[in-house]
Amino acid sequence: MTGRTYDPLKRAIDLVVSTALLIASAPLQVVVALLxxxxxxxxxxxxxxxxxxxxxxxxxxxxxxxxxxxxxQGLVTDEQRLTQFGQFLRSTSLDELPTLLNVVKGDMSLVGPRPLLVRYLDRYSPEQRRRHEVRPGVTGLAQVSGRNALTWEQKFAKDIEYVDRRTFRLDFSILLRTAVNVVRRDGVTASEGGTMPEFAGSEAGQ
Structure with a gap:
């Protein structure tokens, strides 16, 4: 079961798992919100x-x-505005917990290309725009393949690879690798747009 034939099952899994995670993480989210x-x-x-x-x-x-x-106060760029506390939330992915609500609502999936900025839409090449053929994810193939160590073009290539290859087995593998990375606090330094330079458009799209 791959691609479009997998999508209904994928959505059902998203709904069940994200709802369970939202309920289970509610006490932790209260603590994080207070902090x-x-x-x-x-x-x-x-x-x-x-x-x-x-x-x-x-x-x-x-x-x-x-x-x-x-x-x-010299707080202009993302790097200047990101506090040590904020860096901790990002490195542990605690900042992502409310995003589970987006998954429950159907805006996102647990796994898929990360949702980027609206202003990037007219900068993609036709091939890169294919990343929007599926719901964006809380985590994705690009995130477990290097995240900020990858160039934009490499990230988008991983996104399209996921669009074409999506299966339950691949999703499970990505979630497992994400969990390992979070425990190791490896490759999750900041969300897109924080440490990555702004995407100005690829040569393929110009």
Missing amino acids: VRWNLGSPVLFRQPRPGKDEQVFELVKFRTMLEPDPA
Whole structure:
């Protein structure tokens, strides 16, 4: 069972697993929310429009990891605004816990290409745009294949490889590798747009 024939089962698995994880992680999310409020202030949640399946825009929800921009305090770039506490949330993937709600709602899947910025939509090559043929994921093939060590073109190649190869076995493998990376705190230093330079468009799309 691959590709489109796998998608209905994939959605059912997403719904059951993400609902269970949301319930199980509720006490931890309360603690994280209080810590975010204490360390970073309000709002506790980071919300941003992201393109999903078929480029339909939805609101991504995560725990906030950055201070608000403040040029007077030298807080302008993502690197300047990312606190040590925020770095800890990212390296442990605790900031991603509210994103399970996006999975329950059907905006996202547990596994798929990571949802990037809306302004990137007109910068993709036709092949790169295929990453939106499936729901975006909390984790994905690119994330367990090097994440920020990969170039944008390499990431997109992994995204398209996932679109073409998606199966239950591949999803299970990606989730298992993600869990190992989180435990090791390996390759999960920051979400896309934080330590990665902005995607300006590939030569293939120009």
